[in-house]
Amino acid sequence: MTLDTKKNAFIELGKFLSQFSEKDTIKKKDIVENDLGPLNPTLSQVFFEEFQNLIHLSQSHNGWYTPEQVYFSVQSWSEALTEDNLNQWVGAYDLSAVQPKNIALILAGNIPLVGFHDFLSVLIAGHNVLVKTSSNDQHLLPFLSKCIIAIEPKFANKITFVEGKLENFDAVIATGSNNSARYFDYYFKDKPSIIRKNRNSIAVLNGQETTEQLAALGEDIFRYFGLGCRNVSKIFVPKGYSFVPFFEAIFKYQDVIHYEKYANNYDYNKAVFLMSNFKLLDNGFLTLKEDASYGSPISSVFYEFYENLPDLQTRLQSEGEQIQCIVSNNLVENSIPFGQTQQPKLGDYADNVDTIRFLITIK
Template sequence: MLQNEKKQSFIALGRFLNQFSEAENTRNESVLGNDLFFDDFIKLIQLSQSHNGWYTPEQVYFAIQSWANALTEENIDKWLSAYGADFAVNKKERTVALILAGNIPLVGFHDFLSVLITGNKTLIKTSSNDQHLLPFLAKYLIFADESLKDKITFVEGKLENFDTVIATGSNNTARYFEYYFKDKPSIIRKNRNSAAILNGKETHEELEALGEDIFRYFGLGCRNVSKLFVPKGYTFDAFFQAIFKYQDVIHYEKYANNYDYNKAVFLMSNFKLLDNGFLTLKEDSSYASPISSVFYEFYDNIDELKARLETEAEQIQCIVSNNLTENSIAFGQTQNPQLWDYADNVDTISFLLTTK
């Protein structure tokens, strides 16, 4: 059963997170727990890059603001209203094991939220790449609602004594998860990538926004666009002009090292590349391009392309376009999912409510 106190604790967390942005950390004296958490959270943000080189303050602040925007009473009520009476039924409390990824900051927070807000306990195994942000937010939630203390456990070793599992990993680790958890109800997530469909009619502003979908989190997220579908005869001049604003990404050492390495590998293999000095474009049928590169393909017929994308849906997290396909996402919005936008299109709340 959904308890209003749990919802209120996440709303309180949203208000807490809303104080922090790259431009300025603005302390709101009406926010719960600031005396205990405000200064320490700023320190943690500043230290995040030392814990994971990809977690620059800019990227961490972006993730924090995304969750601040999501965790409002209006959004939570809209999200949960789709499940109607399901929340009104007393269900047996279950312990859900979460095996989290660490490719982008707080990538596992939605699963964490879903487990707790459906009245379950969680055992959490964080990624070695993201071991600090979620535990900090968990401490804040326990402060906001002490009843959560017995419902949140972080595990370093072997996961034991759980009923259900939600695990995120690569295609290789997914095979291990599927075998290891074969006797448990589970959601096992594999590699996915996102794509954009262009028709040559995009405005400069739309293509500039597409750059956000490509470069946010340095392209490490499954919602980052790593593949472009363009019409036959398409030239990339307008695209390169629009994404020029993201040129500073090459000044970040880890990204620059990947750019140099992957470009060298492509050139040694005699692949034809388009290159603007901080991003390479390579014609390739795959969806998963390496960091600092985007693959592209030409298409003849949009209907044929849509049919193909439907058959390859299990490889795709989301599609960006100017309404060229059903349920496509607007340019620049891939890293701003709503609470009801589920990873891999698997409804986590329904899974948690209906699993026996």
């Protein structure tokens, strides 16, 4: 399969995904996957409706996967899988010498389609993929795999989903917690690997942020209920900072407390903090706790004061292995704008490890 063939297939997949939106899901006549050919015309309706049904069933498979969150993930991938984006991403690499290997993926399940980038990277690079899904996300990626095979049948021999033990693989990309990473490091010590651990994202404020920027920060905090490594879980603020503008700006996200799983976490974590006599800032759906750690529990964000930005930047660089991304108004080098944490570009690699470069080097 040529690189252009693979890219074109994912471009068509992006077009298919573009039909699905929380506000406006419309079946488009020019989408390849809606009509799988004359052998079975009924699939035209079934394929579209099957994915629509799957989106609405996702919450029964994983209580955190509300239709709103799944739609957001689907739309994000539809916007990423364009001809321009794929050309810009893949154009930075020479894939001509890649010899197909079997690459095992051990996926997380904290947010919808969290493993799709690894899946895409392996196939674009020219390898075969062996996928072990998380028990929390067993349906969305297999369905999109079915889509990509319908678009380009040559992918059928390059994609395998594994339910039991992973076998006959040449390299592995595994995502999990710090605890599981120790197991992965030992178990896969003889294989080329990317082993991902816990990371968290942060925001750096100086008190001059606009209401719009602070509201966008709320998107970075509450999207996927804060379950992703790209969700902001800690805020650095200057001494004397007032959180009143922040609380006012994020009030638009108050409905999150009406979601039972989130509300249970809010009640539980707030009670634990209060019983431990921690001082909290609270607006009824989010608690702020002063804490030196990066990883806050669901429904809570940690904060810490800083005295000067250069010292803070030095600290953040030294602790970079704990940080996934940084949000700020250009206060910190390589930070990203407010509201953009859950919309990474194809070249924004998890843990800053270039997945395609890794896949190219496998011998």
